[in-house]
Amino acid sequence: MIEKGRISPVQLAIFMHPTVLATASLSVPAITMKTAGHDMWAAPIVSSLIGFMVVLVMFKLHERYPNETFIQYSESILGKYLGRAIGLSYIFSFLFTNGIVIREYGEFIAATFLLETPMVFVVVGLMIVCAYALHQGIEVWARAAQLLVPIALVIIVFMLVIMVPDMHVKEMFPIMEYGPLPLLRASIVPSSWFSQYFIIAIFLPYLSKKGRTALNWTMISVVASLTTMTLINFAVLFIFGDINKSYNYPFLIAVRYVSLSDFIEHIESLLMTAWLVAIFIKITVVYYAAALGTAQILRLTDYRILIGPIGLLMVLLSLWCAPNLEELTELLGRSVPFFSSIFQIWIPLLMLGVAMARGARTA
Amino acid sequence: MKATADSQPISSAMEDNYKTLCDIYSKCNDIIFRELKIGGKTESFLVFIDGMVNVEVLDLHIVRCLQHLTEPLTNENCMEVLGGELSISNLLSVESIEDAVSHIGMGCITLFVNGITLCFSMGLAKWEKRGIEEPAAESVVRGPREGFTETMSVNRAMLRRKIKTPALKMVPYRLGRQTHTEVNLTYIEGIASEALVNEADDRISGIDIDGILESGYVEGLIEDSPFSPFPQMQVTERPDVVSAALLEGRVAILVDGTPFVLIAPATLFTMMQSPEDYYQRFYIGTLIRWLRYLFFITTLILPSLYVAILTFHQEMVPTSLLLSIAKSREDIPFPALVEALLMEVSFEALREAGVRLPKQVGAAVSIVGALVIGQAATSAGLVSAPMVMVVAITGIASFMMPQYSAGIAIRMLRFPIMFLSGVLGLLGLMLGIIFIVVHLCSLRSFGVPYLQPIAPMKGNEMKDVLARSPIWMQRRRPKLTGRPNNVNRQAPGMKPEPPKGNESS
Numbered sequence: 001m002i003e004k005g006r007i008s009p010v011q012l013a014i015f016m017h018p019t020v021l022a023t024a025s026l027s028v029p030a031i032t033m034k035t036a037g038h039d040m041w042a043a044p045i046v047s048s049l050i051g052f053m054v055v056l057v058m059f060k061l062h063e064r065y066p067n068e069t070f071i072q073y074s075e076s077i078l079g080k081y082l083g084r085a086i087g088l089s090y091i092f093s094f095l096f097t098n099g100i101v102i103r104e105y106g107e108f109i110a111a112t113f114l115l116e117t118p119m120v121f122v123v124v125g126l127m128i129v130c131a132y133a134l135h136q137g138i139e140v141w142a143r144a145a146q147l148l149v150p151i152a153l154v155i156i157v158f159m160l161v162i163m164v165p166d167m168h169v170k171e172m173f174p175i176m177e178y179g180p181l182p183l184l185r186a187s188i189v190p191s192s193w194f195s196q197y198f199i200i201a202i203f204l205p206y207l208s209k210k211g212r213t214a215l216n217w218t219m220i221s222v223v224a225s226l227t228t229m230t231l232i233n234f235a236v237l238f239i240f241g242d243i244n245k246s247y248n249y250p251f252l253i254a255v256r257y258v259s260l261s262d263f264i265e266h267i268e269s270l271l272m273t274a275w276l277v278a279i280f281i282k283i284t285v286v287y288y289a290a291a292l293g294t295a296q297i298l299r300l301t302d303y304r305i306l307i308g309p310i311g312l313l314m315v316l317l318s319l320w321c322a323p324n325l326e327e328l329t330e331l332l333g334r335s336v337p338f339f340s341s342i343f344q345i346w347i348p349l350l351m352l353g354v355a356m357a358r359g360a361r362t363a
Numbered sequence: 364m365k366a367t368a369d370s371q372p373i374s375s376a377m378e379d380n381y382k383t384l385c386d387i388y389s390k391c392n393d394i395i396f397r398e399l400k401i402g403g404k405t406e407s408f409l410v411f412i413d414g415m416v417n418v419e420v421l422d423l424h425i426v427r428c429l430q431h432l433t434e435p436l437t438n439e440n441c442m443e444v445l446g447g448e449l450s451i452s453n454l455l456s457v458e459s460i461e462d463a464v465s466h467i468g469m470g471c472i473t474l475f476v477n478g479i480t481l482c483f484s485m486g487l488a489k490w491e492k493r494g495i496e497e498p499a500a501e502s503v504v505r506g507p508r509e510g511f512t513e514t515m516s517v518n519r520a521m522l523r524r525k526i527k528t529p530a531l532k533m534v535p536y537r538l539g540r541q542t543h544t545e546v547n548l549t550y551i552e553g554i555a556s557e558a559l560v561n562e563a564d565d566r567i568s569g570i571d572i573d574g575i576l577e578s579g580y581v582e583g584l585i586e587d588s589p590f591s592p593f594p595q596m597q598v599t600e601r602p603d604v605v606s607a608a609l610l611e612g613r614v615a616i617l618v619d620g621t622p623f624v625l626i627a628p629a630t631l632f633t634m635m636q637s638p639e640d641y642y643q644r645f646y647i648g649t650l651i652r653w654l655r656y657l658f659f660i661t662t663l664i665l666p667s668l669y670v671a672i673l674t675f676h677q678e679m680v681p682t683s684l685l686l687s688i689a690k691s692r693e694d695i696p697f698p699a700l701v702e703a704l705l706m707e708v709s710f711e712a713l714r715e716a717g718v719r720l721p722k723q724v725g726a727a728v729s730i731v732g733a734l735v736i737g738q739a740a741t742s743a744g745l746v747s748a749p750m751v752m753v754v755a756i757t758g759i760a761s762f763m764m765p766q767y768s769a770g771i772a773i774r775m776l777r778f779p780i781m782f783l784s785g786v787l788g789l790l791g792l793m794l795g796i797i798f799i800v801v802h803l804c805s806l807r808s809f810g811v812p813y814l815q816p817i818a819p820m821k822g823n824e825m826k827d828v829l830a831r832s833p834i835w836m837q838r839r840r841p842k843l844t845g846r847p848n849n850v851n852r853q854a855p856g857m858k859p860e861p862p863k864g865n866e867s868s
Contacts, residue, residue: 010820109790113675117787125787129798136805143804143818148797266678273793280797 018278036186051194099317453486558845648831675788700785
């Protein structure tokens, strides 16, 4: 096996939380608001069903191939050529996903904090840290996540708490004003975030404890993501009501708006630090998946030589994926859900179906 | 001229031995050869190093005894006869010149007798040594006040006085081709896991170097990540700290010639624990521990945070405070980053000077230093008053680390972070912190992750890191490398309680 490190189910649960939420907490409230109006708070709840389903599908596949990653067993399920083609397309999907994520990060920093710094500089800075983490191996960055994520969560919860005085519950009424349809349509977008739980397929073989414990912790992770996302949605809905949709990053604006006894105010930079932890982990997770997957397709003995080239490709893709922020948001709201549902829901489902039909398992 | 002797046997002709030793010790002014006739007839001579042996005992009990010895010495009966006549507990027979030379080097008196193919080594080493003092860098209010000295035998005795069980093992090594320094690997058998002891043994045995002058040499040759700024072994000169570590199942490495003992494996959290945490009541132990964590982070990020906020995120500062900072920075010609670097570098310089300077000029430097970093710098318009405060707090904070070497690591790391935050603001600061966290997570000390028990999480051990739990709650030893033999360190139900009974009587 290329990776000799082992992670615990708790570590998996911990680093999956920011992997899903890092970008979701920024853009999802605004995007869902546009479709669902003030019912948007329920969108994560509906779309989390996708998350639970994806986790179950990935565990079913994992049961059949307990020591292989998705990239590896796709070959045994679909045959040599088709399987490799699928594997390769997943590598591209990881590259593309991370390109978009890096771009979102760059745009966010460039638009809100470092207005005059070239975006490439900001992006490359983070990528160097991610590359270093990747070079140290999965155990190391999983441990780093274990240390950093709780701190970041404490900061987010603290912010939610000081927002409470500015919240107005009446903003959420009337519930389902136009029936359930807008809500269901709005759930499609966050579901593409929940379907990112697909990526556990890369990490399941490296768990130190398998079976029931692993499944339980992953489910807890989905519930935690769902809770955090709903809380953030509630916060921005209760504070801003219908004007949400005119902001790109409503939660950031909300944080900028709150103030605690005139002393703690304008703490959006603090949000940025917490968010940076999340985005660091998200990029590292997908970066790792891409590097490890490529190494497995190419039958390499170590993925570390791929860190440089893949990192460079990701930085370039982040610059190519969209010309500006408007198009990026458009991309996130329209084509990415479609794209990710194919890669993260339908193909895995299909593979599970084929595997069950053929009764395929590891020998 | 050879520096070391061959493994040549001792000749029965005394002249040959005399000549060989004279060749080996040619131009060594400190070696004394003393010829004498045993019982007035048998030729013999003593060899020892001036200043390393107990001359009084030698004169009174050895030379005199030998001169009055009546029984003739032969190869067979010599040990019995000498053992019977000489009132010395540490008497050994040595068979080769090489061994004799190494005994002489250790401060033994060696006796060569004509016609006997053995030489006798008498352990009467004695040299001028420092007394036991309170360790200057690790003083406590409550707790033992003794510290290790430069002498191995004294240090060993101090440990043995605390841990009297025969399970306390001290494995000797001779390291250094030229210095032949004695190094002891100390552990408690049955508590320290075998894997850990074997690993330490492997690493120490592998050392092949000219000289070991301080335990830092050993540390530098056996640590896990030599390029890390963080120390991966705990260094202490307190016997109680070493004893506590041994009782937790760690190993200690004593090096002759230095009071500093190495403890492995160490984690970042053991570096931040002071022995006094355990001697005081646990509430204050816990609070002080958290204060240390807080100021550990402060040392690392406070100057950078100040630079980042003043350069990029002024909106975070409350308006009134921002106004007063802006007022004090009005006359300052430098950007915040340059100002911070200026002050931090001069603070580091003052500190280094303070350590090195002769005591006589100490007062002068402190006065000048206080002026440079402080009033004069502010009124000269070089630095702003808030910056002086930031540097002062950082300076105090960096002294709070009980482990000096761990303090050095964060002192160094705050400079690159300062640059990062001067360039990218809080983003740069955060990138630097993430980088350091990832680096800390990648470190291991003898196989134990450096951030254990926080990352990876070890629920049971966290109560000694997030708090200083009461003694009766610390039932289990921390889990280190390998499988520990016994994990319980106290009987259950050690919580003290008043006896239940009729309280009215």
